[in-house]
Amino acid sequence: MLTLLPQAIIDGLLLGGIYLTVSIGFSLAYGVLHIIDFAVGEWIMLGAFLGLYLTAWTGWDAMLFLPAVFVVFAVVGWFTQPLIQRVTSGAKGRPVLMALVFTFGLALTFRGAAQTVFGIFTHSLPTELAAGSWYWELGPFMMTVPLVRLAGLVYALAITVGLTYLLKRTDLGLAIRAVAQHKDAAGLMGVNIQRTNAVVYSLYVGISAMTGVFIGAIISLNSGMGPDLSLFAFFVVVLAGMGYLPGVPWASFLLGLIQSFFLIFFNPSWTLLAVFTVLFLILLVSPTGLFRKGV
Amino acid sequence: MPDTVWKKCVVVAGLAVFLLSFPLLVRDAFLLRLFTEALMWIGLAITWDLIAGYIGYLNFGHGVFFGFGAYTTTILFTKANLPFALSLAIGGGVAALAALIIGWPVLRLRGAYFAIATWAFGRAIMQLALVLDVTGGPDGMRLPPFLNPHFFAYVMLALVGATYIVLWVLLERAPFGLKLKAIREDESGSLAIGLNPAKLKLQALVLSAAPAGLIGGVYAYWITFIDPSSVFGDLVTDQAVVMAVFGGLGTLIGPAIGAVFFLTFKTYFWAYLSDFQVLYLIILGVAIAACVVFLPDGIWGAVTRRQEGRRALRKGLSLNQRAAAPPAHPSAAGTSVRPSVRPRDGEEE
Numbered sequence: 001m002l003t004l005l006p007q008a009i010i011d012g013l014l015l016g017g018i019y020l021t022v023s024i025g026f027s028l029a030y031g032v033l034h035i036i037d038f039a040v041g042e043w044i045m046l047g048a049f050l051g052l053y054l055t056a057w058t059g060w061d062a063m064l065f066l067p068a069v070f071v072v073f074a075v076v077g078w079f080t081q082p083l084i085q086r087v088t089s090g091a092k093g094r095p096v097l098m099a100l101v102f103t104f105g106l107a108l109t110f111r112g113a114a115q116t117v118f119g120i121f122t123h124s125l126p127t128e129l130a131a132g133s134w135y136w137e138l139g140p141f142m143m144t145v146p147l148v149r150l151a152g153l154v155y156a157l158a159i160t161v162g163l164t165y166l167l168k169r170t171d172l173g174l175a176i177r178a179v180a181q182h183k184d185a186a187g188l189m190g191v192n193i194q195r196t197n198a199v200v201y202s203l204y205v206g207i208s209a210m211t212g213v214f215i216g217a218i219i220s221l222n223s224g225m226g227p228d229l230s231l232f233a234f235f236v237v238v239l240a241g242m243g244y245l246p247g248v249p250w251a252s253f254l255l256g257l258i259q260s261f262f263l264i265f266f267n268p269s270w271t272l273l274a275v276f277t278v279l280f281l282i283l284l285v286s287p288t289g290l291f292r293k294g295v
Numbered sequence: 296m297p298d299t300v301w302k303k304c305v306v307v308a309g310l311a312v313f314l315l316s317f318p319l320l321v322r323d324a325f326l327l328r329l330f331t332e333a334l335m336w337i338g339l340a341i342t343w344d345l346i347a348g349y350i351g352y353l354n355f356g357h358g359v360f361f362g363f364g365a366y367t368t369t370i371l372f373t374k375a376n377l378p379f380a381l382s383l384a385i386g387g388g389v390a391a392l393a394a395l396i397i398g399w400p401v402l403r404l405r406g407a408y409f410a411i412a413t414w415a416f417g418r419a420i421m422q423l424a425l426v427l428d429v430t431g432g433p434d435g436m437r438l439p440p441f442l443n444p445h446f447f448a449y450v451m452l453a454l455v456g457a458t459y460i461v462l463w464v465l466l467e468r469a470p471f472g473l474k475l476k477a478i479r480e481d482e483s484g485s486l487a488i489g490l491n492p493a494k495l496k497l498q499a500l501v502l503s504a505a506p507a508g509l510i511g512g513v514y515a516y517w518i519t520f521i522d523p524s525s526v527f528g529d530l531v532t533d534q535a536v537v538m539a540v541f542g543g544l545g546t547l548i549g550p551a552i553g554a555v556f557f558l559t560f561k562t563y564f565w566a567y568l569s570d571f572q573v574l575y576l577i578i579l580g581v582a583i584a585a586c587v588v589f590l591p592d593g594i595w596g597a598v599t600r601r602q603e604g605r606r607a608l609r610k611g612l613s614l615n616q617r618a619a620a621p622p623a624h625p626s627a628a629g630t631s632v633r634p635s636v637r638p639r640d641g642e643e644e
Contacts, residue, residue: 036407087587098587100353100410101540105583108533112576227529231418234411242408269426276419283412284400 003140008264009257010143016249016256017153018215022229023236024160024248025207031243032180032200034096035084038103040208041230042110045223047073047209048216049118051125062125062217063151069213070206077205080106081198107226114223125216152214159207160249167245176200180243231272235279241289251290314456318448327444331451331517333558338455338510339531340538340550341462342503347536348545349466350499351479352402353410356417357507358531359397360390362424364508365515365526369436370429372516383512390508391501398500402493405482421527435522438515447517454513458506463547465502475499479545534561537579540586543593552595557582 026040037043047069054065087102088095132147167173178186179196187193215221215229236255240247258278262271286292321327339361346354368386371377377385401412424430466472477485478492485492515521524530534557542553564575590597 030407036411083588096406097347097351097353098591100407101536102584102587104355104533104536105580105585105587108580109577109584110580112574112578112580115576116574227418231415234415238408238411267426269422272422273419273426276415279412279415280400283404283408287404287408 003142004264006138006141006143008260010145011264012257012260013253014145014149014153014256015260016253017149017156018211018218019232019236019252019255020156020249021152021159021207021211021214023233023240023252024156024163024245025204025211026233027237027240027243027245027248028163029200029204030237031245032176033081033084033088033197034243035088035099035103036234037204038100038230039107039110039226040233041226041228042107042114043073043077043205043208044212044215044229045114045221045226046110047212048125048221048225049114049212049223050209051213051216052123052221055126062127062213066210066213070210073209074202074206077202078198080205081201082194084201085194085197107230111223111226114226118223120223122220122222123216124220125213127217146218148218152218155210155214156252163245172196172199232275235275238279239282239290241291241293244289244291244293247289247291247293254290314452318445318452324444327448329558329562331444331448332562333555334448334451334455335510335514336534336538336554336558337551338451338458338506339535340542340554341459341547342507343532343535344539344544344547344550345462345466345499345503347539348550349472349475349479350496352405352496354413354500354503355410355532355536356397356413356415356420357503357535358527358529359413359417359420360394360504360507361511361514361531362420362523362527363390363393363504364511365521366424366430366436366511367508368512369438369515369521373436373438374429379516383509383516386512387505387509390511391505393508394500394504395497398497402496402500417527417529417532421523424523424527430523433523435520435525436515438519438521440519441516447513450513451510451517454506454509459547459551462502466547471495471498476545533579537583537586539593540583541590541593543595543597546593546595549593549595553593556594 022040022044026037029035029037050069050072051062051065054060054068055062084099084102088099127148134145134147134150136143165173167177175186175191175196176199178189178191179193179200183193186196212221215225232255236248236251237243239251239255255275255278258275259271262268262274266274282290317330318327321330339357343354343357346352346357364383364386366386367389368379368382371382371385372379375382397413397416401409401416404412425433430436466475474485474490474495477488477490478495482492511526515526518525538553538557539550540553541557542551543549561575564578568574586593592600
C-alpha cells in the first residue's frame with residue numbers, strides 16, 4: 001500500500017489542478033459581484049460541449065480550441081451579466097437571495113437544454129496529449145503522470161498567475177479590486193462599475209468554459225456533469241473563504257489530495273462523503289474558511 | 296373589520312368542506328392521485344418557505360428531510376415489521392433529528408454559505424443512500440402495496456392540513472413568526488433586541504423538517520417504491536423551490552397556490568408532452584429565473600399588492616372627500632391589513 005503513496009500525492013496535486021481551474025473564476029466572480037453562481041458547473045459543461053463539437057467538425061486537436069471557447073463564452077457571459085445585475089440591484093425583495101434563486105434557475109435551464117440538444121451520453125474530447133504519460137520507477141515506488149493531467153495543472157497555474165497579474169499589475173485589476181472592496185466608493189472614484197462587473201463575469205464564464213475543454217479531455221463530458229462540478233467549486237471556495245482568491249489554490253490542492261487518498265486507500269464511493277465531512281468540520285471550526293479570510 | 300373576517304370564515308369553511316368531501320365525491324383514480332400529490336407538494340412548498348420566506352435562508356437540501364422520512368419509514372416498516380403509523384412517526388422524528396444535527400453548524404452560516412452547505416449536504420446524503428446496504432443502494436426499496444387511494448388522500452390531507460394550521464398559528468398569529476421575520480430583516484439587529492437567532496433558526500429548521508419527513512413516509516407507502524434519486528434527488532427540492540417562488544415567498548398561501556398551479560401544469564405536461572421529458576427541466580429553470588426577474592413577490596404578492604394599492608387609493612379618496620385632519624398618506628393603506636400578514640414591510644433599503 002505504501003508504494004502507492006507518491007502516486008496518491010501526485011494524483012492529488014493533478015486533481016487539485018482541476019479543482020483550481022473550476023473554482024478560481026468562480027471565486028473571483030463571488031469576490032467582485034457577490035453572487036453565488038449555481039450555474040458554474042453548467043458553464044463548464046457547455047464549454048466542454050462546444051470544444052467537442054468544434055473538434056468533431058474540424059478534426060483538429062481539442063487543445064487548439066481553448067482560445068475560441070474562451071472568446072465565445074466571454075461574449076455569452078458579457079450578455080448574461082446585465083440580467084444578473086438587474087436581479088441583484090432590484091429595489092425590492094432580498095437581492096442576494098433572489099440572485100441565488102435566479103442562477104439556480106439558470107443552471108436548471110442550461111442542464112435541461114444540454115440534455116435536450118446533446119443527449120445523455122458520455123463523450124471524450126480527443127487530444128494528442130491523452131495518449132502520452134510519464135512513468136518512473138524508483139525502488140519500490142512507481143509513478144505515472146498522464147500528460148493531459150499535467151497540462152491541466154499547468155493550465156491551472158497559468159490561469160492563476162495570469163489572474164494575479166491582471167489584478168495586481170493592471171488598471172483594470174485595480175478597478176476590479178476597488179469594486180470588490182467597496183462598490184459605491186469605487187463608483188465615486190470614477191470606476192465604471194457596470195462595465196467592471198461585466199468584464200469580471202465574462203472572464204469567469206470564459207475561464208470556466210475553457211476548463212470544460214480540459215475536463216472533457218482529462219475525464220469525460222456529459223450533459224449531467226454540471227452539478228458535481230458546481231459542488232466541487234463550492235467546496236473549494238468555502239474552504240478557501242468566499243472571495244479570498246489567494247486561498248483558492250491551497251484549498252484546491254487539499255481537496256485533490258483528500259480525494260486521491262480516498263480513491264486509492266479507501267472506498268471510492270465514499271469520496272464525496274469524505275469531502276463533505278471535511279467541509280462540515282471546517283465550517284464548524286471556522287465558518288470563514290481555512291484562512292479565516294472569507295466574507 | 297367584521298366584514299372581512301366574515302368573508303374569510305366563509306372562504307375557509309368552503310375550502311375545508313371542499314377538501315374533505317373531494318376524495319369521497321371523486322371516483323376518478325387519476326383525479327384522486329392528483330389531489331394527493333397536490334397536497335404533498337403544498338406541504339413541501341410551505342415547509343421550504345418557512346425557512347426561505349420567513350427567515351431568508353435558502354435551504355437547497357430540503358429534499359433530504361423528505362428522503363430521511365421516506366427511507367426511515369420504509370426500513371422500519373419492511374425490515375423491522377413495525378406498524379406503519381409507528382414507522383411514520385419515527386420517520387418524522389429522524390427527519391427532525393437530522394435537521395437538528397445538520398442545522399447546528401450549518402445555520403451559523405449566512406446567505407450564500409448556507410445555501411451551498413445545504414445543497415452539498417443533500418448531495419452527500421444521496422451518495423450515502425446509494426452506497427449503503429440497508430437502503431438497497433441504487434436499486435431502491437419496495438413496500439407492500441396498499442391499494443386504497445382514499446386512505447392516502449385523507450392521511451395526506453390530515454398531515455398537510457395539520458402542518459398548515461400549525462405553521463399558520465405559529466407564523467401569522469404567534470410572536471414566533473415576527474421573531475423569524477426580524478431575523479430575516481436584520482439578523483444582527485434581532486440579536487441586539489434580545490432575540491436568540493441561533494435558537495430560533497434551529498427551531499424553525501426542525502419545524503420545517505419534521506412535516507417534510509412525515510410527508511416522505513406517506514409518499515413512500517403510497518408510491519410503494521423509493522430509490523435515492525426519487526426521494527433524495529434534486530428534483531424534490533427544485534420543484535418545491537419553483538412552487539414557493541412562483542406562488543410568493545414569505546406567505547403560507549402563496550406557496551400553496553404555487554404548488555397547485557405548478558403541479559397541474561406538470562401533470563398535463565407529462566400527460567401530453569412526455570416525449571419531451573427533458574424539456575421539463577428547461578421549463579422548470581426558466582420558470583424560476585423568470586419569476587425572480589418579473590414576479591419577485593410571486594403570484595400572491597402581485598395580487599395582494601394590487602389590492603393594497605386599490606384600497607389605499609379608495610381610502611385616500613374618501614379621506615380627501617371628508618377633508619379629515621390627517622392627510623392621505625400612501626403608507627396609511629397598510630393599517631387595514633394586519634402588519635404580520637404583509638410579507639414585505641420595511642425593505643426599501
